Amino acid sequence: MPDTAILWFRRDLRLDDNPALTRAMAASDLVLPLYIHAPAEESPWAPGAAARWWLHGSLSALDRSLRERGSRLLIATGDSRDTLLRLCALTGATRVYWNRLYDPATRARDTRIKLDLRARGLHCESHNALLLREPWELLNTTGGPYKVYSAFWRKSSLGLDRLGRDAALPAPADCKRSPTMDEPELVQSGVDALDLLPRIRWDQGLAASWQPGESAALARARRFIAGDATGGVGGAGLVALDDYAQARDLPARPGTSGLSAHLHFGEIGPRRLLAMIEDAHGSLAAPGAETFVRELGWREFAHHLLYHFPQTTTEPLDPRFTCFPWRTEGTAPLLAAWQRGRTGVPLVDAGMRELWRTGWMHNRVRMVVASYLTKNLRLPWQAGAAWFWDTLVDADLAANTLGWQWTAGCGADAAPYFRVFNPVRQGERFDPQGDYVRRWCPEISRLPDKFIHQPWTAPAPILAAAGLTLGRDYPRPLVDLAGSRLEALAAFDRIKAP
């Protein structure tokens, strides 16, 4: 009787640098790759609509890679524990392997499953494919979790040299196929049966912008970090990473890595990215590289925080914010205008429309729209987080929670209360020619640069020349920026420590 192992894929949809896969292959004669679709177990943070679209593509791609290696992905629907037990019974598998996740619901579920499987005499192992360091490993001098990024990163980056970090594992050349995989009762459904794609096909914009899957992730990482045969994103000979520190702030340019969704679904991991950077640039401290590696550090920080403070997906980390005077009257139309990109503030609207169309928004603009929602509109950050959760292909509970709490001022290492982004000024600094705004708000594209970020200040003849009537072709501002800023500062005053 051959020894069979189940490899339970979750958000580690790759063969490269996959320690659970490597261990399962080493320890067993046959490996059964499995994905279980169990959205109820992730509630209330089951993947949103945009993330489901990505998941569909990612699972299809993983199945293709496995088939190229003589195996395939088995897809099941239903209770995870029952499915694992049933498959063990059907196939005679005695070992189950997976890579750990750190969000509260999944952690609780996985702990129960691990205890249950072990109680039934099954071998059960979990590994780390997601993070550079485990959340319980990296603590401050008093033994508690870090709440300040700079201190976290100082400590964390000490371990990032070649000596102190786990190496990225290579993908196996072939995956030991289990012959039992062809038994009919095991063939439950293909990816299509999971119903992940939208009924109304609003996903063309997503498909035009993104290619889910491990090979696309690796290709994008290579293009970004090392440049490829065509010379990289920025033009002949220019590697995007070299220019990252400056270009990443300009939403009109492809200056960011674009790896967020690939990272969320584990199509590529941080260890592989660091290895690629060192191979291409010799060191993690090379120009541009250091800035990008710090961003990976923020990703780590977010996951560590969620591990230590699981309630922060819905509750502010700073308890004073439980009595923050969020707006209570007439919130629905304000939220709807923000969601649809109809606030009358071009940079905010451009960002929200980019999100709606492509399932992604440039990082700089995410901060601007989040600041606008929480400070100028004074709507609770949870409302923004929920919208991002449903519309972002890269929606990640840890990153989303940290990002929104940071902007709102109630999280770890929060933005100081007085940091209220002025979307006009941000537009002038980071989109000076208005290229980004014109791309997503074509109705104001004929305005001169001087007014592109503040159409409401344009004199009537300028508006007429641009063929633009405010209130008809493009909204007047939903709220006054200067006034709402002062109201936000006053609101912060009311929750100050006594």
Add this chain to the structure above:
DNA sequence: TTTTGAGTTGTTCGA
């Protein structure tokens, strides 16, 4: 033990 200084992403105001 206590103190000190620094801290992802900003804006406004007055000189």
Add this chain to the structure above:
DNA sequence: GTCGAACAACTCAAA
């Protein structure tokens, strides 16, 4: 136009 100051309270580590 530019420039520095002011805008809290708290965390964390180093002195």
